[in-house]
Amino acid sequence: MNMRFLYNLTRKAIILVLLISVALPAEAGRDDLHMRTFKKAFAAAGDENYEEAIALYTEILEQNPQHVDALTQLGICFVHTNQELDSALALFHTALSIIPVSDKFSPFGVDLQRTIARTYHLEQRPREALSVLKTLRDSVTEADLREEIAAEMKQIRNSAILLKNPVPLKITNLGDFFNSDYDDHSPLVSLTGNRIFFTSRRPAGRGAQLPDGQFAEKVFFAERNQKGWSKPRVLDEFFSRTEHKSILSLSPDGNRLFLFKNDREGKSIYVSDYMNGEWQEPEKLPYPINSRWDETHAALSPDQSTLYFTSNRPGGFGGLDIYRSKLDAYGQWGEPVNLGPMINSELDEETPMLHPDGQTLYFASEGHTSMGRFDVFYSQIQSEETWTEPVNMGHPINTPDDDFFFVPTLDKSQAYYASYRFSENVGRSDIYKVEFDSLYSGSLAVIEGTIRNSGDVPVEQIRLLVSRDSDNKQVGDYRPNPANGRYLLFLEAGENYTIEEVTPESAEQPLNIHVSDQLSYDKTEQIVMLQDPRMAAPLKPGLVPESGNYRKLAEIPRNLEKLQARLDTTFTIQVLALRHYPEVGFWFFRGLDLESVNALEGRDGYLRYVTGRFRNREEAEQYRTRIQQNGRFSDAWIRAWEPLEELSEPDNSNKISALQTNVQ
Template sequence: MRRAVIFLILILSAGKTLQAQDVPRMQDAFFEAEYFLLSGDYADALPYYQGIYSVMPDNTNIAYRIGLCYLNIEGKKNLAIEYLEKAAVNPASKYREGLLRQKQAPYDAIFFLGDAYRVNYMFEKAKDAYTRYRSTLLPDDTENITFIDQQIAACNNAPSIMAEPVKFSVVSLGNKINDSKDNFFPVISGDGNSLVYMTSMKFYDAIMFSKKIRGEWAPPINITSELQSDGDQYVSCLSVKGDVLFLSKDDDVNSDIWTSRFTGGTWENATKMKKEINTKYWETHAYISEDGTTLIFASDRPGGFGGLDLYISRLNDIGEWGTPVNIGPEINTPLNDDRPFLIDNGKKLYFASQGQYNMGGYDIFKSELQSNGLWSKPENLGYPLNTPDDNIFFCPAENGKEGYISLTRENEGEGKDDIYRIRFR
């Protein structure tokens, strides 16, 4: 970040007097920004793009990238609109990625403009942008057409969902858990005494662990090294007693499910689950039932309904996981269905979905297992728990009466994302 600030000061001080010899410096800044952008480090990429844009204000490709950065920084998503509106005016018919000399934005700028409008509650403008983007897609691009149609439908759904807000109380887990960093993906053991969650460090996402002592959460311990994680593992769930931790590990080629056991006061090195669960495709999140005999997880393996689907595997008599079974079309959609939590002895399911009746992106849903063995129609948990932005992680507790979630609340909390316990009224 310091290098980016220095570069920005140099650019601004030079103003319009920059000559041809400054082009290499601009190119270096562009490469730095592109590296951070591809790494998902949007806040680090932003100053570099801003410095370039101050000298090249007519470069709508840079405006597009600034808009992308703002769209991925909590608390600043409203600032994306101005830049994406400019980028979407005249996108390039032949776009070349990764070049500073590329002066026009790609057609994707129109799509992300729709996203920017949607997450800022500008639903009519969002529909217009999505409709315009849809017109650029080829007729056989069914996957993207399905996704865009869902976003348009979500913009139609949102006002109705917001008109009937759900009521719940919100309590922060306090400054022992929440600090100035982003804290997210909280999972709690069934007995309520163990908590594992993620914290964004400077160069990696750490896995943190805390135990409840006399009703209070103890200062958390960074267990990333105990698990032998390189900062590329993310928590999924804890067992009832808090002695088994499930994680997912993404290596950019695929994602697998891993486990670790808590023995002797420490967490063992995480190990990958066997081929009955993991495949060469993506397995992103798993949840173990209270009795330890049912595993529900998300996978995009062939044979599903599209995107990530939810699957169930059961432990057999010899302690091995059986062949996973797709949970069915009542839950799974043509888009992604992810982050399952199965409670009440397997009778209540909470999950995130892009394809159900939602407000855009992912929303959190619940469904109950009926006497005929089928799942009930998923119920949106409602606004403001769900918003027009992505809402992808909710850990239920107390048989669904409570839950743990990370939220960004203005004028409240220790950092950008803090962990809260909510209780439905």
């Protein structure tokens, strides 16, 4: 099965999910008294208007409790709405008891019993599900049917094992601020945790309500500041008319959104760039990414040189497979390569996401050791062509139902994903945050910079080749943002690296940097450590650029009360937070009034750099908008002064570091 609830574009008769034929049951035709009502109910269910279908099927059963087709279809509606699975089982068993014994292994009887097993499976009752399927397998003779039943039994056995060995974690519903009475799914959270994008079928604008009671999918966006999350708003730039669009992934620098759209050629992948403060009209990715077949998901590697995407084009291993395509030296996408049988099974694979560590691929699969339908797996890349055996993420992340679109944070301690199945659901599909007990054992640093481009060549042709000095291994082929030339590097802390900026025709002077442990990401602060290896620390001793454009922050002891007396305002803007006070070049503060920049040493071990003093939030908002116009300080946030004062060291040991002003 494909991702029908995520890409809800052409779905009609989803009764197939439960193996019951979508053809109108023959029983309905024989019961003239209820035929018209049954047809209306069947059509409503086909349009996913389950509320109307349930009411109509219930009306039939009130008049004829023995109506087998109404019993069966009402149970299916209960399953599809993720409610009353016990009631659905009761309806199915009643229908099974009514049909003649000779019909129990007819096509309808077999489908009904497989549906019963499937519902037990959804209820996480594997023993009962296996019992039904075992009897069924031993009673049918068709080889293909026995093979299908055996595959179902394999998934249920996987489920039994994983249910007995749950993964310790905490799952939290993001609440009605993000979740609605409609489908909300596909959450994407920025590296800093301060921005979230998601897809929702809630009402927005003038779009008409669809037959299933929901609205066309729209992309929503919200930001977080010290007061909490802003109200999610629809990204109108993506919707010139009423149409479905779903977000797929966010580039590492947060400036490219990949989207899914069902266009004239079928299911296709689009991309929108964030330029001059606005998201641009999505453009369809060219061949060979999109084809005349279905392409349903895409995500960039952390160095933005490789696109991982899904397609059912010929030559795969079955259904939707995961492919990768690399940018060539001129910025064009190369011929896609199938990731091979270690990743791709004979069934569908979906939603590939490569973690910023550049090694861990998260994806969903109906194959491998799935509990049933789509489960989330991860695999580690071993070389350009080989991967480790996929590992099931376990229960409760995975269930017998569809589970995918798993997006872990930088340190792998948290993730966001959507699900139908929890009792905390606000509406239909809701967005959840997952917190793991064990943290990522690695230590990644996020480094931001801007290309030199002394040759003035197209940005699309510039590459940053990053090699680890300890083993001379290339760890990244980074591509800068074509709009502004900025880039993000994701590097293991505690290592020395060589960075080369190259084009098809030339190369800049290599740069050696040292990424200290102090620059590693710390999830408690949720701030990205911003350093520019082209101009500033963290550099190896003796490799500080000779340019006068580099300088350190000098720590000058100040008295907090004295500084507070100078402040006649209540708001400031935080632009950076660092642990252990690594050296920072003044390049980082380009675009700011240096006299207004101060650093506050906190009790929690962080040095927070703030700029400006404002009488009210409106003034602070205006200043933040101005300093962000050139694409920098995207993570700056407005803070009230009083909490910073409470967080800072006592007067007798407090240090407020000011920038030196005598450096040219």
